[in-house]
Amino acid sequence: MSQDGTPDPYSDPLVFGQRLQILRTRKGMTRDQLGGLLGLTGSWVKGVETGRLKTPKLAVILRIAELLRVRDLADLTGSQSVNIGLFAGPGHPRLAAVKAAVDAFPLGNTPEAPPTAHLRARLERAWSARHSAPNHREVIGALLPELIRDTQLAVRQADRASGRRAAQAALAEVYSLCQFFVAYQPDPALLWRVAERGLIAAQESEDPHAIGVAAWLAAQAHRDSGPAHFDAADVVNLETLAYLEPLLPDASNDVLAIAGALTFEAGYTAARRGETGTAWRYWDEARAMADRLPTEYYHPVTSFSRAVMGAHAVTVAVELHAGGESVRQAAAADALTILSRPRRARHRIEEARGYQLDGQPDVALATLDKAHEAAPETIKYNGYAKRIVLEEAESKSPARRRRASELAVKLGLLAA
Known part of the structure; x- marks a missing residue:
């Protein structure tokens, strides 16, 4: 039994239907919603949950696990024979070092921070490596700990408002790179810590591009948390688009691209809801924004492009x-x-x-x-x-x- 009095889905006596009901409820999804996403009905879900219908076949179980974002099939089935992390991959060997760098709070004697221009050059190389390397998590996982530390130092040691804003923009982008590394690994709390710090650093920077990138990643984090968080994804996404819209007539390619990426993300969330017309409308709007970009342009973070x-x-x-x-x-x-x-x-x-x-x-x-x-x-x-x-x-x-x-x-x- 959990602290809030609800049955624990990890308790062995619970059968599949009971586990399904608990996990579905915790995700804020109704029976009709889950049934519709499965191509079935709410009454079918009720039948499985109450034991009137037998446990479905593996293909359906896997689809349920996908929709409920179940980290381990054993949480749903109760059987350790299918103990696999479905939506949280194995912890990367470099995860501990990256986590330690994120969690660190250096306040004592510290070395002099590198210039922001130097940090920017390192970030550019890091993004390039991420996009070109087949083992991209290994590559950026090796770079992140020192990059996180140095950029945090740059923020602390900035002695002018303009320099501090530039350092905050770089820090926001470091957290964006970090979120790509942390995503789908078995530490959701770390993912949210990184996403939230990225948003704060971006706001402090007052840089439209940094704000757009941080919002783009935060919206994804909300959406990937399940249907109960789709509204939160939309709030972050659409408010950021409203902030960027007045800037677009004279925007740089990077700002236009992040606005296009956010527009598509709104369509992605609509598609997850099953809203066909809305999803394709946002896709059309994003395509029009992509068409305004140079043919060979490629956004360094989101890959947004024609x-x-x-x-x-x-x-x-x-x-x-x-x-x-x-x-x-x-x-x-x-x-x-x-x-x-x-x-x-x-x-x-x-x-x-x-x-x-x-x-x-x-x-x-x-x-x-x-x-x-x-x-x-x-x-x-x-x-x-x-x-x-x-x-x-x-x-x-x-x-x-x-x-x-x-x-x-x-x-x-x-x-x-």
């Missing part, structure tokens, strides 16, 4: 559970034009989701292989990819089962 709009269209269609539309959009999008390896890998994962929705599991697995080739550390931490692999590992087709099992070994889901 090239990425095709990938965004796939994401909208997938979140709306429109399999056929997902496949059509995937055919129109060219992943090779996406310069960032982790963003290209994520696009491949979204394509794979579309192919599976469209009843093409073999193509889905082949597409996940391409995601692994682009950036192994992206797919390793992606719950959607893991769900597809685990589901197809129980396929009735021996060839498909073998291919899924081989991919599961690559992702560390199964022992070699």
